[in-house]
Amino acid sequence: MTGRSAFLRACALDVAVRKPGNVSEASPGHGMQAAQFIASAQAAAGPLFEPGARVGRRIEGAVQASWAAAGCNTNLGIVLLCAPLASAAELLQAGQAASLRAAIEQVLQSLDIDDAAAAFRAITQANPGGLGNAPQQDVHAPPSIGLREAMALAAGRDSIARQYRDGFAELFDIGLRALPPAFSLMAVAKAPDLAAAVQALYLAWLAAHPDSHIVRKHGEAVAHSVMSAAQGWQARAATHGGTLDADPAFIAWDDSLKARRINPGTTADLTVATLLLSAWHGT
Secondary structure (H helix, E strand, C coil): CCHHHHHHHHHHHHHHCCCCCCCCCCCCECCECHHHHHHHHHHHHHHHCCCCCCHHHHHHHHHHHHHHHHCCCCCHHHHHHHHHHHHHHHHHHCCCCCCHHHHHHHHHHHCCHHHHHHHHHHHHHHCCCCCCCCCCCCCCCCCCCCHHHHHHHHCCCCHHHHHHHCCCHHHHHHHHHHCCCCCCCCCCCCCHHHHHHHHHHHHHHHHHCCCHHHHHHHCHHHHHHHHHHHHHHHHHHHHHCCCCCCCHHHHHHHHHHHHCCCCCHHHHHHHHHHHHHHCCCCC
16 A cells, blocks of 8 residues: 555545544534545645655645645644655655654654744644644744754644654554554445444544643633543443444534534544554554
8 A cells, every 4th residue: 555545545534434523424513524624635645745755845735735625724733744654654665764663753853944944834824723823933933943843842732743752652652552453444444343443543542632622722621521521432432342323422422512613633633643654554
């Protein structure tokens, strides 16, 4: 499976499964439809997997293409997470790194001020909800440090930035561990076991940390309440043996979050990045 096809597969699975508070084929929300996410993924795939491109170029090109295709911000977080992974996969496949973790670290260490400038332009174009201003290295001004250093400044308040600082460790330690050992991105689309695995992965991320997007838009208390609810559903999923969609309370939770405009967007981004990472894990 090529990186581009793995990315498209991960994005398709993301919207194929109900993810409370987030957009899916079964449940649109926040003024968006699943089709917009598919269109933006297809548009972003080319720039993200441009051979030899710098991470910043991948990010900026993918955001520009996504915006043109969807007309709104559908995948900024996904792009920010997947661009370094795409570069790392190239190093690994070319034999320039001993392991996937080593390849990711090599990519992150190489990020420079030009990568930061391109990423800053992409972030301001996407204009994610609750962006606001930062006391240091605000994205509305030119950066004076490399992209990894800039992300490290935001790592305490943003889960995506934390991945840059920490070598994407949580994708391995939380994300991949939440997937069953036999998980395959190539499994038949919408197969019950695959759908259950993706839904459980989303719940694992939502249960692990307060969602950064919820914190920015609604505050810590709301984010913690959603995290607590996710922990209960995560336990339920562990004993259920399939998706939770047949439970009216699960659907009601999804509807309630959307009615209150609560969107665990960062959790969905981390879910897609984990699915992409799974395509190369073990290589």
